[in-house]
Amino acid sequence: MLKSLASALLLFFASLSYQSHANDLTEFDYPLLLGDWYWFSNTDEGVNSEGANYRAMNIKFKSSYRFVIRLLQVDGTVEEWGGTYNIDESTVTFYTKGQPEQQHSYMLSYNQFILDGARFTKLAPENLPGTWRSSRISGQDVADSVSELSLSLRPDFLFSAKVSGSDGKKKEHKGIYFIEDDQIVLIYEDGQHDSQFLLGSDTLTLTNKQFGMEATLQRE
Known part of the structure; x- marks a missing residue:
């Protein structure tokens, strides 16, 4: 079960990292x-x-x-x-x-x-910092294995992300994030991942259209 959760987490984060221009952003020499x-x-x-x-x-x-x-x-x-x-x-x-x-x-x-x-x-965009918890996660091979995503974005550009599997197992990443236009990139010890984001007054949507992945999060 732990192996299946790890595979689901890898797919979830990897799917968020592929965008049409993501390579230019994630490979930028001075992202900070x-x-x-x-x-x-x-x-x-x-x-x-x-x-x-x-x-x-x-x-x-x-x-x-x-x-x-x-x-x-x-x-x-x-x-x-x-x-x-x-x-x-x-x-x-x-x-x-x-x-x-x-x-x-x-x-x-x-x-x-x-x-x-x-x-x-x-300074981060207004209303982006805060604690967000998923209300919906969709995408083949991910929605069935990942039950919840919690994302804390601090105003000083530090973050923590917790992913819970359907079997109760959890995985956490901590690191630094940066943004450009509608992209957000999370940098942590084992790597970095990016996704498109859409910010509402109390909702944050992370999307990867190429893989049909989407997570809708509510502000806590």
Whole structure:
């Protein structure tokens, strides 16, 4: 029975890992970089740079090696520009059409990004963090063997996932997650898996159309 549960778990997670563009995302060299990073001034006056006072800054990194930067001034004015970037273990370089390249040193963790000494925090989409429990699991060879999936997504991008088999056996994974558009990738000690997700006010749906797999989870 334990072997059958293990096989079902492998199929369940593996089925969520195959998407038409999943290889590009799961094989991206710096997955922890992806997402929305925010810096906020700790004073009402903001931080002065070239005659303007800035209250907040947002950098979005995509796996396509494109970026968008938004700066919020104290008076409410928003500046925005984008382009492409290159990155290695210690340096990120921004390229914007018509502008000289900008090279910056950085340090990176799963939820902290320090760029030239400025500390950015990654923020998850609103309503995504929380504890979710499956109300329906469908898919050939999985629905009959997996009775329940519980997924805890923390705001700091740590997760734990528990899968219960029809025979009462359980399996747990813990690790880091990241998202891009409608994809969520779970990285843990034994590997990584991704799926498409659809977020409602109190529901989270994980889908793999290629294999006909779908899990609907309710917020606890």
